[in-house]
Amino acid sequence: MRPFDEDALSAASGFSLAEREAVYHAIMTRRDVRSQFLPDPLPDDLVRRLLTAAHHAPSVGFMQPWNFILVKSAAVRTRVRDAFASANDEAALMFAGERRQAYRALKLEGIVEAPLGICVTCDPTRSGSVVLGRTHNPKMDSYSTVCAIQNLWLAARAEGVGIGWVSIFREGDLKSILGIPEHIEVVAWLCAGFVDRLYDEPELSVKGWRQRLPLDELVFYDGWGLNT
Ligand SMILES: Cc1cc2c(cc1C)N(C[C@H](O)[C@H](O)[C@H](O)COP(=O)(O)O)c1[nH]c(=O)[nH]c(=O)c1N2
Numbered sequence: 001m002r003p004f005d006e007d008a009l010s011a012a013s014g015f016s017l018a019e020r021e022a023v024y025h026a027i028m029t030r031r032d033v034r035s036q037f038l039p040d041p042l043p044d045d046l047v048r049r050l051l052t053a054a055h056h057a058p059s060v061g062f063m064q065p066w067n068f069i070l071v072k073s074a075a076v077r078t079r080v081r082d083a084f085a086s087a088n089d090e091a092a093l094m095f096a097g098e099r100r101q102a103y104r105a106l107k108l109e110g111i112v113e114a115p116l117g118i119c120v121t122c123d124p125t126r127s128g129s130v131v132l133g134r135t136h137n138p139k140m141d142s143y144s145t146v147c148a149i150q151n152l153w154l155a156a157r158a159e160g161v162g163i164g165w166v167s168i169f170r171e172g173d174l175k176s177i178l179g180i181p182e183h184i185e186v187v188a189w190l191c192a193g194f195v196d197r198l199y200d201e202p203e204l205s206v207k208g209w210r211q212r213l214p215l216d217e218l219v220f221y222d223g224w225g226l227n228t
Pocket of ligand 1: 030031109168204
């Protein structure tokens with residue numbers, strides 16, 4: 001039987017109540033950051049801690065398919081921002097009417113404002129062509145890379161560092177700007193920098209774009225939709 005009283009739970013998990021609360025605090029207050037970045041550079045040892053958190057993520061077959069390209073150069077970040085702007089113009093046209101105007105009003109990146117860009121990539125060849133756990137679903141290496149990003153994002157939250165994930169790019173543009181080989185997948189451009197405030201709720205929710213769904217509508221028991 002699993003223990004349920006507080007002391008037994010702490011003993012079993014190795015986490016004190018305060019430590020458990022800290023984990024949930026980081027999860028619940030993590031935000032995607034676009035416009036609140038401070039210009040101060042991130043210390044190298046702090047960046048190293050964030051990358052170490054990322055590097056301890058789970059990965060299919062322990063493949064560790066990720067690479068991290070650290071971009072401090074303002075000139076390179078300006079080129080990346082221009083690639084975003086071009087893709088974003090295309091993206092805006094995919095929404096109709098008032099939705100397009102609402103889309104245009106959103107700020108969806110902080111590429112130049114954030115002092116550090118982190119391009120996270122996935123190398124599908126990292127551990128040979130046959131990978132334990134990836135044999136029937138080749139996307140598993142990308143999923144693993146996303147786990148690394150989430151680790152980094154949560155560690156950053158605890159360090160007072162804001163992260164903004166930008167995905168509005170043509171992949172070829174990023175590859176060409178950063179010299180990324182053809183067989184490598186670009187998974188994310190992360191804007192990273194200190195922040196002194198964060199939204200309490202997702203910015204897209206605050207700005208009326210889309211609201212959080214009720215969890216109970218998303219959970220099924222013993223099969224798709226059987227509890228409705
Ligand atoms: C894969 C992926 C890709 C993107 C994002 C996230 C993820 C997971 N998000 C951030 C996204 O909008 C945000 O996570 C949600 O709106 C929820 O807000 P919080 O992250 O809780 O603040 C995001 N935000 C943005 O402004 N521009 C973007 O291009 C993207 N791209």
